[in-house]
Amino acid sequence: MTATRWLGLATLTVLFATSALAQAPSAVGRWTTIDDETKKPKSVVVIYEEGGKLFGKVEKLFREPNEEQNPLCDKCEGTLKNQPIIGMVILRDLKKDGDEWTGGTILDPANGKTYKSKIAVEDGGKKLKIRGYIGVALIGRTQYWVRAE
Template identity: 90%
Template structure:
């Protein structure tokens, strides 16, 4: 193989690799959470980056007309006790770890408990696998959030 051909092949490989990295799906954006029991949309969480870490804030709640439209986190502890769930930061301190984000926590406002969490993009960026757990990831629960339009 001539030097010119080798250089051309190397350049093409680099261009394709750079393009693939640029196209990698991101966890940033708006995600619709799904209720485990009813399978209906529960909320919209906006995931954003701050200081190189990911955070997620509840932007919207899907509530029945008979339910409290702006509920408080009565089961939360500390500074979050009795604070509005709407606008609450429930995902904190996630760092990129290969193809997923980990090392952070997720708050479940329904029970006021905080869990370790891992996030992974699936289905070409349309789904977010959210794995909350205590101790090790094998002991926990997985939810799938759908990218909000």
């Protein structure tokens, strides 16, 4: 291999490596939600992209043996009333906004309420910061989800 070809190959390798490092970790994937109070895993939510927006669907619930294994959202309203929580889309319409996704909503099946939402990937793609709020983002609740294996 000539020195010129080797230098060209090395330059391309550096360019590809640099562009890969420059990309922010994606929120797309499987995430384990953590209960605020018990700090135990609560569910697995699959985040996916559709039409340039992010959505999140409940894939699995971690339930005690004495609890209903496939509960219904009895506190939800409208078309979600009494629908199974497993398979339910709880994150909707988040749009990329710099290093985070904003402008969407999150549903809390525990109380049936929908909140404005924004999310950001942290810790090199290992954690997802979820903020649910009413009105302005300063007034709300933050959860941290961890990437599911």
